[in-house]
Amino acid sequence: MTTTQNQTLTEVVTCEDGLKRSPWAANNPLLEEYYDTEWGVPLYDERDLFELLCLEGFQAGLSWATVLRKRDAFRHAFADFDPDVVATFDEAKVEQLLNDASIIRNRRKIESAINNAKATLELRAEGGLSEFIWSFTPLETPCPVYAEDVPQTSPESCAMSKALRKAGFSFVGPVTCFAMMEALGMVDTHLVGSHRRGRTGIWAPSSRDGQLARQSSES
16 A cells, blocks of 8 residues: 555554554553564464464454454364364354354354364365465565555465365455464564564564654654
8 A cells, every 4th residue: 555645644653551563452451462472473283273264254344352352262162273173063063152142153154163174174184274374475574654554465365365265264355364464473564663573583674664664753
């Protein structure tokens, strides 16, 4: 996205603790903790990736804060997101989950999680979910100064979405896949100036980061 002088642009926010964070995670204790300790930290374990895939699907149309508040309940309801167990869920289990007020009660999303568990098991013969997901790591990461600079999709997220659907997964559109790539640190969309920028262990802060940060402070 190209920013212009006529737009109201959103930069990093200096929070009450003095740390600079992306606006979506600012001044909300739950989101700040997630942003500081989890978002953008690489995950490689199959169970962890399956959980993230499911939760990103449940988040569609809702806020991530809503999902985080219900995450422990989701883990309890979905057998700690063990794909071997979730793949065995039957219609009776679906009905039980639809009556569980502690989670997001959406039949299509619940059935998608079960379907995606089965697809995860099928992928093991081809190297597994982790190898599959991480094969879409791009050669470069975005370098956003403003929240408005952060893309919602990328060529890689579109390719991942297409490949996941071909492999039998659902609720895996390009926007959902890009959000997962952000959460995994596969791309670093922490705004320039954020205390978490370049700390994913994959993308180091570049000289361009510094240049953009200077331009931002001088504008």
